[in-house]
Amino acid sequence: xxxxxxxxxxxxxxxAVLVLDTxxxxxxxxxxxIKKLPALRGxxxxxxxxxxxxxxxxxxxxxxxxLSADVINxxxxxxxxxxxxxxKDTALTLQAMGADAIVVRHHSSGAPHRxxxxxxxxxxxxxxxxxxxxxxxxxxxxAFTMRRHLGDLDGRRVTIVGDVLHSRVAxxxxxxxxxxxxxxxxxxxxxxxxxxxxSWPVHTSYDLDSSIVKSDAVMMLRVQRERMNxxxxxSAREYSRRYGLDTRRMALLPDHTLVLHPGPMNRGxxxxxxxxxxxxxxxxxxxxNGVAVRMAVLYLLLSGxxxxxxxxxxxS
Amino acid sequence: MTSSExxxxxxxxxGGRPLGGPATDLLLDEGAIAAIGAxxxxxxxxxxxEVVEADGLVILPGLVDLHTHLREPxxxxxxxxxxxxxxxxxxxxxxxxxxxxxxxxxxTAGVVEQVRRLGQEAGYCDxxxxxxVTVGLQGQRLAEMGAMADSAARVRIFSDxxxxxxxxxxxxxxxxxxxxxxxxxxxxAQEPRLTEGAQMNEGPLSGMLGMxxxxxVAEEAIIARDALLAAHVGSxxxxxxxxxxxxxxxxxxxxxxxxxxxxxxxPHHLLLTDELAATYDPVxxxxxxxxxxxxxxxxxxxxxxxTIDAVATDHAPHPREDKECEWAAAAFGMLGLETALxxxxxxxxxxxxxxxxxxxxxxxxxxxxxxxxxxxxxxxxVGEPANLVLYxxxxxxxxxxxxxxxxxxxxPYAGRTLPGRVVATYLRGRCSTAVETVPA
Numbered sequence: 001x002x003x004x005x006x007x008x009x010x011x012x013x014x015x016a017v018l019v020l021d022t023x024x025x026x027x028x029x030x031x032x033x034i035k036k037l038p039a040l041r042g043x044x045x046x047x048x049x050x051x052x053x054x055x056x057x058x059x060x061x062x063x064x065x066x067l068s069a070d071v072i073n074x075x076x077x078x079x080x081x082x083x084x085x086x087x088k089d090t091a092l093t094l095q096a097m098g099a100d101a102i103v104v105r106h107h108s109s110g111a112p113h114r115x116x117x118x119x120x121x122x123x124x125x126x127x128x129x130x131x132x133x134x135x136x137x138x139x140x141x142x143a144f145t146m147r148r149h150l151g152d153l154d155g156r157r158v159t160i161v162g163d164v165l166h167s168r169v170a171x172x173x174x175x176x177x178x179x180x181x182x183x184x185x186x187x188x189x190x191x192x193x194x195x196x197x198x199s200w201p202v203h204t205s206y207d208l209d210s211s212i213v214k215s216d217a218v219m220m221l222r223v224q225r226e227r228m229n230x231x232x233x234x235s236a237r238e239y240s241r242r243y244g245l246d247t248r249r250m251a252l253l254p255d256h257t258l259v260l261h262p263g264p265m266n267r268g269x270x271x272x273x274x275x276x277x278x279x280x281x282x283x284x285x286x287x288x289n290g291v292a293v294r295m296a297v298l299y300l301l302l303s304g305x306x307x308x309x310x311x312x313x314x315x316s
Numbered sequence: 317m318t319s320s321e322x323x324x325x326x327x328x329x330x331g332g333r334p335l336g337g338p339a340t341d342l343l344l345d346e347g348a349i350a351a352i353g354a355x356x357x358x359x360x361x362x363x364x365x366e367v368v369e370a371d372g373l374v375i376l377p378g379l380v381d382l383h384t385h386l387r388e389p390x391x392x393x394x395x396x397x398x399x400x401x402x403x404x405x406x407x408x409x410x411x412x413x414x415x416x417x418x419x420x421x422x423x424t425a426g427v428v429e430q431v432r433r434l435g436q437e438a439g440y441c442d443x444x445x446x447x448x449v450t451v452g453l454q455g456q457r458l459a460e461m462g463a464m465a466d467s468a469a470r471v472r473i474f475s476d477x478x479x480x481x482x483x484x485x486x487x488x489x490x491x492x493x494x495x496x497x498x499x500x501x502x503x504x505a506q507e508p509r510l511t512e513g514a515q516m517n518e519g520p521l522s523g524m525l526g527m528x529x530x531x532x533v534a535e536e537a538i539i540a541r542d543a544l545l546a547a548h549v550g551s552x553x554x555x556x557x558x559x560x561x562x563x564x565x566x567x568x569x570x571x572x573x574x575x576x577x578x579x580x581x582x583p584h585h586l587l588l589t590d591e592l593a594a595t596y597d598p599v600x601x602x603x604x605x606x607x608x609x610x611x612x613x614x615x616x617x618x619x620x621x622x623t624i625d626a627v628a629t630d631h632a633p634h635p636r637e638d639k640e641c642e643w644a645a646a647a648f649g650m651l652g653l654e655t656a657l658x659x660x661x662x663x664x665x666x667x668x669x670x671x672x673x674x675x676x677x678x679x680x681x682x683x684x685x686x687x688x689x690x691x692x693x694x695x696x697x698v699g700e701p702a703n704l705v706l707y708x709x710x711x712x713x714x715x716x717x718x719x720x721x722x723x724x725x726x727x728p729y730a731g732r733t734l735p736g737r738v739v740a741t742y743l744r745g746r747c748s749t750a751v752e753t754v755p756a
Contacts, residue, residue: 088640108644109515109526110596117595118640131644133526171526194523195531 004116004125005297008136008172013179020144022296027289029066039303040069046099048090049128050076050106055263055287056128056138060103063294069302072097087111091120099123101302109133124301132166138262139172141293143180145286146217149258154181159211161187161243162221162270163232165194169262170221174202187211188243191232192223208243213252219260220245220271236269246272250280258282326350327745328360332370332706334696336672342375344702347744352698370706373739376676378410378703379657380683380692382502382580383477383556383628385649386412386443388434389427390419395633395723397434400653401441403631403721405748407653408705408738409441411684411692416448417478423448423459425467432469440748444687447471449490449501453479458490465497472688475502477556478603480538482508487542491551500578500686502554503542505563506604510534515644517590517605525593527643530605532560539563543570543577554686555579557630559604561614568623578686580628581615583652583659588612588728598639598646599728602632612663619678620669626683629656633724651727654720657707658734665709666735672709702745708737 002010011019029035045064047057057073064071076090087106094102101124104112109131116125129135143153150156158177164170164186177184178201185203186193197204205211212218223243225236233239240246245259253259259271259281267273276283326345333339334352342349343356343365351359360367381404387395397414404412414431416422422431428445435443447464451457453476464471474494481487481503490501511534516522518529539555543566546553558564558579570577584602589609592600600606618624632649639646660679664670670678684693694700715729741749 086637086640087642087645106642108642110644111642113596114642117597131526132528165523168526171524195518195529196520196523199520200524 003301005136005301006112006116006125006127007134008139008176008179011136011176011179016140016143016176016179019140019293019296019300020147022300023140023144023289023293026295026299027292030288030292036066036068038068039299040064040067043069043100043302044072044098045069045101045103045298046072046074046094046097048074048076048094048102048104050104050111051129053105053129056105059287059290060128060294062291063298066291067295067298069298072099087114088118088120091115095121095123101126101298103128105129107131126297126301129168131168133168134172135168136172136176137290137294137297138169139176140297141286141290142173142219142260142262143176144293145260145282145289146258149282150216150256153177156182156216157185157214158182158217158219159185159187159215160219160221161208161245163192163223163227164188164197164221165192167221173219174200178202185211189233189239192227209249209252212249212257213254215253215257217258217260218245218253219262222262222264222266223270225266225269240269244270244272245275247274250275250278253280260286263287326363326365327742328356328365328367329370329375329706330367332373332375334375335676336374336709339372342696344742344745347702349696349698349700349702368740370739372710374672374707374709375696376408376672376705376707377680377693377696378705378741378743379408379679380687380689381409381412381629381631381653381656382473382626382683382687383630384412384414384653385417385630385632386414386431387633388418389430393635393723397431397443398438398440399721399723400631400633401435401438401443403653405440405741405743406721406738407655408657408707408741409653410703410741410743410748411442411444411687411689412653413473413687414443414445415477416446416475417453421448421452422446423451423453425460425463425469428464428469428471429467441743442689442692444689445469445471446473446475446477446502449474449476449481450486455479455481455483455486458486458493461494461499462497465499472497472499473502473554473686474499475504475556477502477504480504480506480508482538484541484545488545488549491546491553492549495551498688500552500554502556503538504556505535505538505542507534507537514605515601516593517607519590519608521590521593525596527593532562532607532611535560535604536562536566539566543575546577547573547575552576552578557582557585557604557628558615558618558624559585559607559611561611564614564618564623567618571623578625579623580626580683581619581624582630583627583656583663584650584728585615586612586619586627586663587659592728596643598641598643599650599726599730601643601646601648602650603648616663616667616669619664620674625678626686627656627660627679628683629653633722634726635724639726649726651720651722651724654722655715655727655729655734657738658736659729661709661736662734702742705741706739708739709735711737713737
């Protein structure tokens, strides 16, 4: 494995499979009476969040704690950053505190790259979502969830629907899923598909109905209602009619097709409550898989193969 | 200091190659080119002079920059007139046009006269201030352009650079108004609504990197509109830092109509592409943004065939903290004065698109004409002002930011090997690059 996880595109197929296999081992821990491994004892993991995301932070925190790491939560919004401390000075501070890994969520695309490449810190940098760029651990947990239900993703068809333009989840999934051999189709109104999307390793479509009928998994992206004020679409209702997953559309899906959503959901907007709560929906499972996947990432980036661990896992 | 004083001793430049042609001798005396060839050699033998061995060096007329940010007054932490003009001299420039986006903005006679005076006091390079088109660069009402034109600074180029004069009526009025004193409006062509929050060239890469795109159409739409406006009212228009293939096509079309339109391109748009944004290193963040390789090719072709008149640096110094941060938080702009000639050497001369006479035309003659500078951009001939640069085209060097004379370090060429080196620059016969000859 590399030292940092900045983009899902950095992962080779071997790397990605190693993470998913390791996550499988980590997940089996959840069924044991003692859910903790000593793998990262004495190591410090900092959750550096410049943007609120309670669910992602808690997931990383739980993952690090189950590996016995010390966890520091640095909510940069409520600290000195709001008084104007720079990313650089924050990084230098964390370096001085001996951070072995920095899990960073930032509103600016590429901020984790800066942190990793600017020599301000020696720790591993894990991208926990940067601007409208990427969210690689979300893609890993999505792939993990799909793999548990569908088996090997090679040749599987995954449709990702909605605000691709602003979605870091869509970018990371497009890269990771195509690395794993899946056939990805991005669906959304033309205003919400990025210029140049034709050069991505994916198909695109403006028509949801024709895309979902042949899908093995459908991933609905969160769409902010405010986007209609920027004229990306005329109204929430029209968006919902054309690109929302409701009961009628769910009936078009093949029996085995999964429904995913990275959360938080806008029920009634991109996904109806019936669909979100249906048996096809693996949305809650995504959350619990998130901890296992993040444990695998932290373990592989930080531990090295010489650290004793009860569960046999792949080498880092 | 008194930079306008001629050098105490005449200077003989021995064996240099004017415009890259055959080697000859040049005698500089009393601030002018006093003799060329055998005449220079023989006169030099008869007088007490300083001899400079220029064997094999290319001699070009002193370069003229139409687009320099000297940051003074207001941002003396980034650059001062003194440090900026020193960098200019080291880059081969004998005249620079100082952009108006200072603090206070150069929108009054007082500010432009101050900037001119600071240039005179520093003495490295002539500083011709550019005046703002609108008060405070706000795009609301016209600045007192007449007062700036009539001032001691004798302003002829007006620009809100950094901001587009996007209001069509205001642009029309500005184009018309400056005709009274033979001025020209230099437009920063950027449709503001299409570029809100824009970070980099809009294309396949911006989508992948998750950065807000700056589409080519935002530049091209304004150029097309302004060309039509200028033609309609019979005014001159200059287009700043053209960056797209489509802009080159539009300029070719407008010039084909016989309209009085000129344009400039920056060195960085002739060499660098948007691929560099994938590093997320804000040293590559610039406005207009670095474009695609196809745009670079079109810009080079446009400069070669004269569709683009001039190379202008858009030298934009920024303090370290404004670049040592995440991309979106960083300032736009990059240094350019000291590397401009080498970048043009690599992108235009080494590629066979321009010879040295062509370089002199695009970096000295034409920009001086656009800026209406009477004593710059003159031929290398007897009786002309001794503004010239000695350039060693045979060497190549690695760019080291710490060696810059600029106060700032935001060069995009750090660590890159560029061809050529400015050996010396002469401003009215005085060497402006040798620190010891410039009185403190």
